[in-house]
Amino acid sequence: MRHYVEEEVTKKGIIFDLDGTLWDSSDSVTKSWNEAISTYENINYRMTVESMKGFMGKTIDEIADLFFAGLPKHVRKDIMDKCIRYEQEYIEKHGGFLFPGVLETLEQLSEEYRLYIVSNCQEGYIEAFMKYHKVEKYFDDFENAGRTGKTKGENIRLVVERNNLGNAAYVGDTQGDFNAARFAKIPFIHARYGFGEISEPVVFVERVCEIPIKIKDLT
Known part of the structure; x- marks a missing residue:
């Protein structure tokens, strides 16, 4: 600063x-989110770069409600928390x-x-x-x-x-x-x-x- x-x-x-x-950063975020989501054996959702670009600018809660709408709220939160952790680590290493x-x-x-x-x-x-x-x-x-x-x-x-x-x-x-x-x-x-x-x-x-x-x- x-x-x-x-x-x-x-x-x-x-x-x-x-x-x-x-x-x-859509490519980096997509890769990190899919890696996080793949750790859930019973969830088959996968993000694409195009869908990620459509979510850019929205809050985390808004994205969860849109992309994981079919899942219970507590499951959506757990997935998003893990996605954010994976994303943070990935972007710090690879940027956008x-x-x-x-x-x-x-x-x-x-x-x-x-x-x-x-x-x-x-x-x-x-x-x-x-x-x-x-x-x-x-x-x-x-x-x-x-x-x-x-x-x-x-x-x-x-x-x-x-x-x-x-x-x-x-x-x-x-x-x-x-x-x-x-x-x-x-x-x-x-x-x-x-x-x-x-x-x-x-x-x-x-x-x-x-x-x-x-x-x-x-x-």
């Missing part, structure tokens, strides 16, 4: 979603696919903006991302649903308030991200290269490297 000696009068921040915005231009763009943006991450992931996931790809130096703070139990919109607002951001925007790839930014009452940029679509006209980028250009019009 970055540290500053002096505080700016009005801090400008960019808050990023993670999956579908900065990286694609960084979208082209992420490192260069973070370097460029960090010269003018404070950078943050807010995701619906479990606790430890963002840390694994930052540690594997060595990007801790670019981010001031982060938050996730696993740690707070709050919605993404609430967590965005929490990060804005916690860091005294006078000016901030959110970058994400799904309708849920757009709705969260709207809830937090901050501008939104759609990462159109990611996993989702937005149901109404919105500022967008086709590549990560376009974010510095589009962000200037919003902050």
